[in-house]
Every structure is written in structure tokens, then in C-alpha cells.
Amino acid sequence: MAEKQASRVAYGEELLAQGRINEKIVVCDADLSQSTMTCKFAKEFPDRFFNFGIAEANMVCAAAGMAHSGLIPFVSTFAIFGSARAYEQIRNSVAYTGIPVKFVLTHAGLSVGEDGGSHQTIEDIALFRTLPNMTIFVPADAIETKKMVRAAIDIDGPVYIRASRPVMPCVTEEDTPFDPYKAAVLREGKDIAIFTCGLIIDESLKAAERLAQEGIDACVVNFHTIKPFDNETAVEIANRCGAVITAEEHSVIGGLGSATAEALAGHSSAKFARVGIQDKFGSSGTPARLFHEYGIDADGIVAACKKLLAE
Amino acid sequence: MDLAMQQQKAVQLRADIIKMLYLAKSGHPGGSLSSLEMMMALYYNVMKVDPKNPKWEDRDRFVLSKGHSCPALYAILADLGYFPREDLWHLRQYGCQLQGHPDCKSTPGVDVNSGSLGQGISIAGGMAIAAKYLKKDYQVYTIIGDGECQEGLVWEAAMSAAHYKLDNFTVMLDHNHLQIDGDNDQVMGLGDIMKKFEAFGFTCYKVEDGNSIEAVVEALRKPHNGKPKFICCETVKGHGVSYMENVAGWHGKAPNEAEYLQAMKELGVEIDG
Ligand SMILES: Cc1ncc(C[n+]2csc(CCOP(=O)(O)OP(=O)(O)O)c2C)c(N)n1
Numbered sequence: 001m002a003e004k005q006a007s008r009v010a011y012g013e014e015l016l017a018q019g020r021i022n023e024k025i026v027v028c029d030a031d032l033s034q035s036t037m038t039c040k041f042a043k044e045f046p047d048r049f050f051n052f053g054i055a056e057a058n059m060v061c062a063a064a065g066m067a068h069s070g071l072i073p074f075v076s077t078f079a080i081f082g083s084a085r086a087y088e089q090i091r092n093s094v095a096y097t098g099i100p101v102k103f104v105l106t107h108a109g110l111s112v113g114e115d116g117g118s119h120q121t122i123e124d125i126a127l128f129r130t131l132p133n134m135t136i137f138v139p140a141d142a143i144e145t146k147k148m149v150r151a152a153i154d155i156d157g158p159v160y161i162r163a164s165r166p167v168m169p170c171v172t173e174e175d176t177p178f179d180p181y182k183a184a185v186l187r188e189g190k191d192i193a194i195f196t197c198g199l200i201i202d203e204s205l206k207a208a209e210r211l212a213q214e215g216i217d218a219c220v221v222n223f224h225t226i227k228p229f230d231n232e233t234a235v236e237i238a239n240r241c242g243a244v245i246t247a248e249e250h251s252v253i254g255g256l257g258s259a260t261a262e263a264l265a266g267h268s269s270a271k272f273a274r275v276g277i278q279d280k281f282g283s284s285g286t287p288a289r290l291f292h293e294y295g296i297d298a299d300g301i302v303a304a305c306k307k308l309l310a311e
Numbered sequence: 312m313d314l315a316m317q318q319q320k321a322v323q324l325r326a327d328i329i330k331m332l333y334l335a336k337s338g339h340p341g342g343s344l345s346s347l348e349m350m351m352a353l354y355y356n357v358m359k360v361d362p363k364n365p366k367w368e369d370r371d372r373f374v375l376s377k378g379h380s381c382p383a384l385y386a387i388l389a390d391l392g393y394f395p396r397e398d399l400w401h402l403r404q405y406g407c408q409l410q411g412h413p414d415c416k417s418t419p420g421v422d423v424n425s426g427s428l429g430q431g432i433s434i435a436g437g438m439a440i441a442a443k444y445l446k447k448d449y450q451v452y453t454i455i456g457d458g459e460c461q462e463g464l465v466w467e468a469a470m471s472a473a474h475y476k477l478d479n480f481t482v483m484l485d486h487n488h489l490q491i492d493g494d495n496d497q498v499m500g501l502g503d504i505m506k507k508f509e510a511f512g513f514t515c516y517k518v519e520d521g522n523s524i525e526a527v528v529e530a531l532r533k534p535h536n537g538k539p540k541f542i543c544c545e546t547v548k549g550h551g552v553s554y555m556e557n558v559a560g561w562h563g564k565a566p567n568e569a570e571y572l573q574a575m576k577e578l579g580v581e582i583d584g
């Protein structure tokens with residue numbers, strides 16, 4: 001299995017690699033290039049890297065101007081400031097016209113850790129998901145991040161890739177096919193399905209292991225693409241297993257849990273529950289402690305699966 | 312407390328900041344150390360506050376717009392007795408009332424949440440407008456960063472402060488010339504910041520040594536002339552710890568054990584467990 005790596009680090013590497021073969025790629029950042037890892041691209045291509053300083057709204061609209069001029073801008077900063085701070089600019093200057101601005105926002109979710117609730121986006125997917133024309137990817141690991149960067153370049157429209165701060169274990173392989181429109185089954189199982197994404201995949205796989213020891217056969221599915229959502233796979237697996245849990249590092253409102261609920265409504269009578277952040281803000285702490293306290297680690301997922309099956 | 316004693320106290324508070332960050336293993340030393348004396352000038356000399364009654368209606372208000380520098384604020388609030396000094400050693404831990412960025416719901420003495428740059432100065436302006444409307448004579452103070460001045464919101468706030476003639480409002484700039492990706496001038500130059508605030512309708516003062524409490528206090532006592540006031544304080548990022556001074560890399564990184572011990576040695580402060 002490949003080495004552990006943060007998705008933001010994989011992004012920095014792939015952005016540089018793609019920059020070398022595609023001159024239309026330009027990069028915008030807002031004083032966080034050493035955290036988002038766009039610094040690698042900036043170093044090799046200083047004339048194609050634009051630091052806008054701490055001015056996210058201007059950065060997004062300037063990127064829109066670049067996209068209108070035939071370029072493919074990648075826009076990076078912390079997810080909280082790149083999504084919520086510049087949201088109306090994203091809506092009206094980018095999504096509304098459907099131009100190809102690629103948002104790769106890092107440090108999403110509770111896993112920002114000690115910086116606390118002001119910096120932990122629990123709503124970014126919800127925000128992007130309501131925008132027509134938007135594609136949303138949540139990478140499972142470093143390998144998938146790189147595939148997503150390439151897919152984002154091929155998509156003729158705006159894309160959001162949600163990257164995170166901590167190192168992630170690899171749950172896919174180099175030769176695992178990445179179809180942006182198809183969810184990927186990571187572990188087969190017949191009793192209950194765990195639909196998950198991002199950093200919570202690893203927690204879900206651990207949960208499935210523990211459930212197996214108790215005789216519960218859980219299937220784990222990587223829903224790397226939140227929009228457009230693979231409704232077909234969601235319904236098919238839900239109907240096969242009869243019970244579905246969604247597990248994500250995001251509010252249960254508006255993210256994978258909501259997308260799944262919308263897909264299943266009227267098409268499946270499977271039991272259903274959402275593991276995620278239960279309509280509250282984050283706080284300071286280590287990522288592991290926060291995952292536990294907010295019930296999105298393996299313990300929380302195991303408990304939610306058992307509760308659902310007992311209902 | 313006289314000014315000489317305050318300058319002495321600054322050494323102890325600096326040590327508290329370093330210890331806090333060392334124990335938390337994360338956080339922002341550079342901007343905390345550059346703005347410490349600015350906050351001390353306010354809390355020990357100018358502002359009307361009551362640590363026993365943090366929500367006192369007529370208190371002066373302070374908004375740390377560059378919220379990442381809260382370790383300096385926390386050290387001062389603890390020293391003034393808003394909460395036990397012991398709490399400082401749990402900064403950024405799960406369940407601690409001292410969050411990574413200021414949170415008024417959990418920390419006594421913190422008036423407003425901040426951490427998302429640009430918003431604090433706007434909120435502070437709103438508090439000054441409210442004071443006028445409510446016919447209260449409290450003052451509102453805010454500290455912004457130079458990198459923070461790149462946010463459009465700062466200028467929207469500045470425009471409205473002049474428009475509403477907020478002569479109860481003081482904006483202090485921690486002009487340490489650094490942000491995360493490097494020098495302000497390298498990332499996104501501010502130009503002549505004094506002239507800009509002047510053009511936006513502020514009465515402007517410059518403090519050549521913003522790490523001198525006395526110099527900052529002097530500027531804070533100067534007149535508003537019927538306008539909002541802007542004080543540009545020239546400071547040193549990482550002030551007081553040799554290896555942190557003027558190094559952008561110390562914006563958001565905690566010292567390791569060796570660095571912690573060296574800082575304490577330089578400050579001449581005993582390690583108190
Ligand atoms: C809206 C927003 N964008 C980005 C950040 C991330 N960030 C935190 S501190 C900082 C640099 C601040 O520089 P400056 O204002 O000069 O602060 P100082 O040098 O006083 O620490 C950045 C970009 C943020 N907190 N808020």
C-alpha cells in the first residue's frame with residue numbers, strides 16, 4: 001500500500017505536474033500557499049502564480065476574470081475562507097456562468113484541530129452543493145486526490161475539491177480506476193452499508209472490521225463525488241443491504257448524508273441514519289479527540305450501525 | 312502600576328505566551344509578541360474595564376480583529392484576574408475555555424469572536440455606532456494586522472466609521488510588516504497606510520516603537536478631532552525572542568522544547584513547572 005500523505009500535499013504535487021504540461025493552468029492563493037501547498041507551483045512558475053494577499057473575495061472574482069480569458073485557474077486557501085467568505089462571489093461570478101474555476105480548498109472540517117470552530121468548515125459541501133453547475137469531490141486519500149485534480153482539469157466547469165490538513169492513510173491504489181460519476185465499493189458486505197468519504201473512510205473501514213467480529217457484515221462505499229451524486233449506486237446498495245449509514249466529517253445537513261437521503265427518498269425503504277456533525281460548531285482539540293467527541297470516529301460509526309440494525 | 316513596572320510585566324507575559332504555545336504545540340507566536348504592548352497599553356492604562364464584572368455595560372470594548380494573536384490577550388486577561396492563570400496551560404485543548412481563536416461564549420473578558428480576518432474591525436465599528444445610538448460614552452478599540460488590511464472588509468469598515476463620525480472608535484495597526492507568505496510588500500503591498508486611513512477620514516497617529524507601552528499610551532491619549540482615530544504602531548513580529556524576531560516562519564508555529572527553553576533563558580524568566 002502507498003505511503004500516507006495529506007491530500008493537500010498530493011494536490012501541491014499534482015498541480016505542479018499538470019502545470020508543466022498545461023500552460024493554461026494558473027494558480028491563485030490568499031497568503032496561505034505554504035499550507036495549501038500551492039507554494040510548489042509558485043516556486044517553479046512564479047509568473048503563473050498570483051498571491052492576492054488576504055483578500056479572498058477579490059481572488060475569486062479575479063480567477064473568474066482569468067477563466068473568462070481562456071485560462072484554467074486553480075484557487076486555493078483554507079476551506080472556511082474560500083467557501084463561506086467568498087460565497088456570493090463564487091455563486092455569481094463563477095457558478096452562475098459555469099466557467100472553469102477550480103477550487104481546491106484545504107484544511108476543511110474538524111480535522112483542522114486546535115485552531116478551533118472559527119476555522120473548521122462543517123458546511124462547505126452544503127454551500128457548494130446548492131450551486132448549479134458545480135462538481136464536488138472529496139478525496140479518499142493522496143492517490144485519489146491526484147486523479148481528482150486531473151479530472152477537474154478535464155471538466156469544463158467549476159469544481160470544488162475538499163482537501164484536508166492531516167496525513168491520510170491510502171485506501172485506494174494507483175491503478176484503482178477513478179470514475180468521477182461512480183461511487184466505489186471499498187469493502188463488500190450484505191447486512192448494512194456505510195456510505196462515506198474523505199478522512200472518515202478509514203474510520204468506516206475500521207468500524208466494518210469491528211462489526212465483522214460481531215457477525216455484522218458491513219459494506220463500505222467511497223462516495224468521492226458528492227455532486228453530481230451517484231443516485232443509482234446509492235439506491236441499488238441500499239435496497240440490497242436494507243440499512244444505510246452515511247458517515248462524514250461535515251454537518252449532517254447538506255453534505256453526503258443529505259445527498260443520500262435525497263437519493264433514497266421514494267426509491268428505497270432501507271433503514272437510514274446519518275453520522276456526521278449534528279448541527280453544531282466545532283471547537284479546539286486534536287483531530288482524533290474531536291472525531292471521537294463528535295461521534296464520527298470508528299466508535300461512533302459502530303454504535304450508529306448497531307443502533308440502526310436494532311431499530 | 313507605573314510604566315517601568317509594566318515593561319517588566321511584559322517580560323513575564325511574553326514568557327506566558329511562549330509557554331502556552333509550547334504546551335499547546337500549536338498557535339501563533341509572531342503576532343502575539345508584536346502586539347503585546349499595544350494590548351497592555353489599552354488594558355493597563357487606558358480602558359475602563361472591570362475584571363470582576365466582565366459584562367459591565369459601560370466598559371470600554373476591545374476587539375482583537377487579528378484574532379490569531381489571542382495568546383497575548385489571554386495572558387493579559389489572566390493577569391488581570393478574568394480567569395485563573397492556570398487555564399493558560401490548557402490553551403487549545405478540547406473542552407478548554409481558551410479556544411484557538413477568541414470565543415466570547417467561552418472566555419470571560421473576550422467581547423467578540425474573531426479569527427476570520429477583516430471581520431473584527433467591522434464588528435467594532437458596529438459597537439461604536441451602537442454606543443452613539445445608546446448615548447453611552449464607552450470607547451471601542453480594535454487591533455488589526457497589516458496583512459489583514461488586504462481584506463476589502465477593512466476598507467468598508469473604515470469608510471463607514473468616517474461616515475458615521477465615530478470619534479469613539481480607535482483602530483490600531485500592528486505594523487510588523489510580515490504575514491504568512493512573507494513580507495507584506497512581497498505578498499500584496501499596502502502602500503502608504505497612514506495616507507490611506509487619512510484619505511478614508513481618520514485622524515492618524517504614528518508610533519515609531521509600538522513595542523513601547525509608553526509610546527502607545529501617548530498616542531492613545533491624543534485627540535480624535537471629531538473623527539475615528541487610526542494609530543499605526545511600528546512593531547517587530549516575534550518581539551523579544553531573538554530567533555522569532557522578523558521571521559515570517561514564526562507566524563503560526565509553536566516552539567519545541569529546546570526553543571522554549573532558549574526563549575525562557577533569553578527572557579530571563581524562571582520556568583515555574
Ligand atoms: C479571512 C481570513 N483569511 C485567511 C486567514 C488565515 N490567516 C491567519 S493569520 C494570517 C496572516 C495575518 O497577517 P497579519 O494581519 O499581518 O497578522 P500578524 O502579522 O500581525 O500576525 C492569515 C492569512 C484568516 N485567519 N482569515
Ligand SMILES: [Mg+2]
Pocket residue numbers: 456457458485486487488489490
Ligand atoms: Mg503582520
